[in-house]
Amino acid sequence: MADSIGTLYMGSDRQPEGRRIRAVAALAGLKLDISPDYVHFQTNKTDAFKEKFPSGRVPCLEGKDGLLLFESIAITRYIANLAPEAHILGRTPKETALVDQWVSFASHEIAFNNNQSFLMVHHWIKPYVKAIDQEFRTRQLRSLATLESHLKSHTFLVGERITIADITLVSILQRAFSVIFDKPTREAHPNIVRFYETVVNQPAVKDIFGETEYIDKPLAYIPPPKDDKKA
Ligand SMILES: N[C@@H](CCC(=O)N[C@@H](CS)C(=O)NCC(=O)O)C(=O)O
Numbered sequence: 001m002a003d004s005i006g007t008l009y010m011g012s013d014r015q016p017e018g019r020r021i022r023a024v025a026a027l028a029g030l031k032l033d034i035s036p037d038y039v040h041f042q043t044n045k046t047d048a049f050k051e052k053f054p055s056g057r058v059p060c061l062e063g064k065d066g067l068l069l070f071e072s073i074a075i076t077r078y079i080a081n082l083a084p085e086a087h088i089l090g091r092t093p094k095e096t097a098l099v100d101q102w103v104s105f106a107s108h109e110i111a112f113n114n115n116q117s118f119l120m121v122h123h124w125i126k127p128y129v130k131a132i133d134q135e136f137r138t139r140q141l142r143s144l145a146t147l148e149s150h151l152k153s154h155t156f157l158v159g160e161r162i163t164i165a166d167i168t169l170v171s172i173l174q175r176a177f178s179v180i181f182d183k184p185t186r187e188a189h190p191n192i193v194r195f196y197e198t199v200v201n202q203p204a205v206k207d208i209f210g211e212t213e214y215i216d217k218p219l220a221y222i223p224p225p226k227d228d229k230k231a
Pocket of ligand 1: 011015041044056059070071
């Protein structure tokens with residue numbers, strides 16, 4: 001393998017956006033160093049970090065050539081563009097447009113809704129309002145229905161080979177499997193589950209995605225202990 005293309009700053013190994021970038025680099029056959037010194041919620045709050053990456057949110061890429069890049073969609077596209085022979089952005093302008101369509105759909109129509117429920121249930125967004133949580137879940141289910149229907153007749157999202165759209169989507173589904181995708185939901189979406197298993201088990205990315213936690217019941221809000229309410 002050639003020299004590393006740069007250093008990736010990321011939170012935990014389980015962060016969907018970080019996994020996605022590492023998986024795209026692996027498919028592209030490119031080496032990426034992971035910053036060993038990065039401490040999440042500390043390093044990203046320093047002036048030195050924000051001078052390089054003004055959003056103060058990871059993942060961020062510091063290229064060997066000095067490129068400074070934040071936002072996972074931009075980073076995955078950049079890495080895929082460095083390896084045109086891997087064809088993971090699509091093989092024609094039409095395929096690339098379809099790849100962009102599914103990256104957008106996965107990010108805005110699935111990840112966004114799933115993240116809101118995830119953040120509410122974990123007390124990051126307060127106060128918890130069940131009807132709002134439920135609305136995000138309903139919206140997500142509508143998007144999952146669109147996906148299920150597409151995957152009935154497609155092995156991968158676009159064309160006959162894996163692209164960054166597939167990697168983006170499975171990184172998002174992996175999180176969704178721990179929030180909304182209980183057993184009945186999995187049974188109602190067999191093509192999504194088949195697609196997910198096909199992509200995460202590709203030899204190049206299997207170790208990056210690791211084990212998936214399949215829940216039996218949807219993730220539910222647990223109110224904080226009474227003492228917390230006084231604070
Ligand atoms: N839109 C960003 C989202 C990244 C993101 O959610 N980063 C969180 C991961 S926990 C973060 O860095 N949070 C730290 C903070 O907000 O201080 C992307 O796609 O890269």
